[in-house]
Amino acid sequence: MGKKEQNRMPLWEALCAYRAEGIIPFHVPGHKQGRGNPELEEKLGSTTLGIDLTCMEGLDNILNPLDVIREAQDLAAKSFRAEHAYFLVNGTTSGIQAMIMAVCAPGEKIIIPRNAHRSAISGLILSGVQPVYLQPEVDQRFGIAYGITPEDIERALLEHPDAKGVFVINPTYYGVAPDLAGIVEVAHSRDVPVLVDEAHGAHLCFHPELPPSAMEAGADLSAASTHKLTGSLTQSSLLLQQGSLVNPQRVKGVLNLTQTTSPSYILLASLDLARKQMALSGTRLLAATLRKAHWVRRQLSHLPGIELLEEKHIEGRPGCRYLDPTKITINVRQLGLSGQEVESILRHKYRIQVELSDLYNILLLLSIGDTWEMVQHLVASFQDLVTTWSKGGSISKFTRALPPLPDALVSPRDAFYGETKVVSLADAEGEISAEMIMAYPPGIPLICPGERFTRDIIDYIRILKAEGLVLQGTEDPHLEQVKVLTQNIVLVQKYRAFSEEVGS
Ligand SMILES: Cc1ncc(COP(=O)(O)O)c(C=O)c1O
Structure with a gap:
């Protein structure tokens, strides 16, 4: 990585040049570099408002970058050890959704750990992709979920040879990283791409004492929150890519479906500046x-x-x-x-x-x-x-094992769009959930949209409630009632027919 090259900030320099030319702005944004809102300028600063510009000559276009955004992205790719980098202004959430949509078509399968972030579940709903969930190991002492193993992936791929992608978290919120290189090796031996949620790992590739980053471990795509652990502004993230299993044009096409046509140049410039800082001094x-x-x-x-x-x-x-x-x-x-x-x-x-x-x-x-x-x-x-402040003693320790994964009968997307009714939790056995019920700890959903309530799950939820654990995800904050699908049979049939069509 050339230090001299990484010293450049193509996007920042272009924004400064635009300001220095004294161009008269008959274009958006309406505050016209602060002129239209002096209080905003006074409070946020004239530099910030001065570079709050839009796609135009000299400033490139995020939907088809050919000029300074392209150059800034190429520098980011080199510095983060990737072949391609895409600037994101809607957080890692948009990168996660784009990774899923780039790799799987509606109805196709993705192997994904059960403790995936809500952005991944929203990606499944938006894309209509069918999850094959893996239950991660749970540490009962700390009450937190860990990662998944290459053996888990091997088994899942044997059972679901039609899976189109493997989704991995590297590292978890608590900083635990899996054997990602091992997972990549298993997935790549079947030509299945590996997509990585690196919301908490944007800094990894810059120090050898840290766990290997997704790109270093050979993964195909990684969505990295540069705003969380390096120095860019909140909401700015990177989507990184390498290898030949996923077509970069496809990734770009998917990003263009969901990216705004009015990206904040303040956020984009912060990515350029944060990349320079990490490349030179990280x-x-x-x-x-x-x-x-x-x-x-x-x-x-x-x-x-x-x-x-x-x-x-x-x-x-x-x-x-x-x-x-x-x-x-x-x-x-x-x-x-x-x-x-x-x-x-x-x-x-x-x-x-x-x-x-x-x-x-x-x-x-x-x-x-x-x-x-x-x-x-x-x-x-x-x-x-x-x-x-110590009260002495110990608060209760919940040690019961998680109930077995329930049957997934309907895709998260069909469950999201399905007609629903409300039933009491006690009567929910056999119903298909339209909601996710999540327990903290360990932050793993007990049931996801589209899965069938079992007696085991209902009993487990009642025990957690009695223990005073935090349960989230339902409309009813007290979790006395749950939202389930009314048209169970119709939806299940529709989903099965669709899966068969995709499989044939
Ligand atoms: C594990 C994980 N993945 C994805 C995200 C989404 O990242 P962002 O907030 O940049 O959209 C978060 C956010 O906290 C997260 O914790």
């Missing part, structure tokens, strides 16, 4: 982040009542090959507090906001933006919290 910046992460881990690991998710917890476990040390999961059960309670104490007593909390844990994310002052305040706050 390794050094991440080395400093890792030093802070290891220091925080060492300091917190001595404190009573809390336990950190560490390499030793994942060693040898299925679906766990690497741990990203910059994501610090802290189990707080032995403080006698839930993760949600600790989140609230940190926010209101110590001015600290965590990334997320669940029943047992809080998650802290460290990035290139953290200073020593910040991490020292974090450690000092925790030292105080464990003595001042």
Whole structure:
């Protein structure tokens, strides 16, 4: 990767040139670089409004980039170790949807872990693709779901040789990464492309101590939230591609279905600037982040009542090959507090906001933006919290195994569009769900749209509710009632007929 080349910022330079020329804007946006809304300019800054421009001569067009967006994307591809990069202004969500639509046609199958993010489920609904769900391993101590293994993929591909893609998360929110290279090897031996949700992995390729990125592991497509863990603005992400299993024209075509025709040049410019920063200084910046992460881990690991998710917890476990040390999961059960309670104490007593909390844990994310002052305040706050706020004892530990995966009778898309009725949870056995019911922990849906309620699932949901676990996804916040399909038989027949047609 040429440092001199990566020093360039083609898109940023083009925006500056447009401003410097003093062109009189008879075009959108209507604020005309701030002239039309002085308060907006005063509050957001004249540079921001000055580059809030639109597709035109000299600034290229995101739907068919041939000029400065193309050059900026090519530099991003090189820096993120890909062959192609596509700028996204609607988050990694739009990249995930595009990956699924680029690889599978309606009714075709994709192999996908059960703990996939809601953006993947929305991708299934939009595309009409049929999921083959894999149940990931769950760590009962931390109550979190891990990844999937090459063996899981091998088995799934043997059972579903007609699957058109394999979808993988690298790494999970909690920083656990699977043996992605092994998964790629298995999938590629059958010419099946691997699509990776890298919402929490945009920084991986810039430091050797971090888990391998999707592109380094040989995956075909990866949607990476550059805004989450490198320095671009919220909503800006990258879709990365390599290899010959997926046609780049197809990816571009799919992106053009859903991308806005008015992309924010502020977001696009931030991708250009963040790419330059990571290409030139990413390794050094991440080395400093890792030093802070290891220091925080060492300091917190001595404190009573809390336990950190560490390499030793994942060693040898299925679906766990690497741990990203910059994501610090802290189990707080032995403080006698839930993760949600600790989140609230940190926010209101110590001015600290965590990334997320669940029943047992809080998650802290460290990035290139953290200073020593910040991490020292974090450690000092925790030292105080464990003595001042600990209630002693341990909050309940739920150890029952997840119920078996239910039958999927209708695609998520048909379930989404199907006619529904509301029934009480107690009477739902045999009905086809129109909703997803998700339990935190471990963040895995117990039932997805299109799947049939079993007695096991209903009993499990009732036990979780009695344990006080957070359940999400239903219209009824108390989960007394669930939404199910009315036209079960018609839809099932329609789906079966469609699957047979696709298969024949
Ligand atoms: C695992 C995972 N995938 C995908 C996404 C979607 O990313 P974005 O917010 O950039 O659209 C998220 C967002 O939090 C996520 O956690």
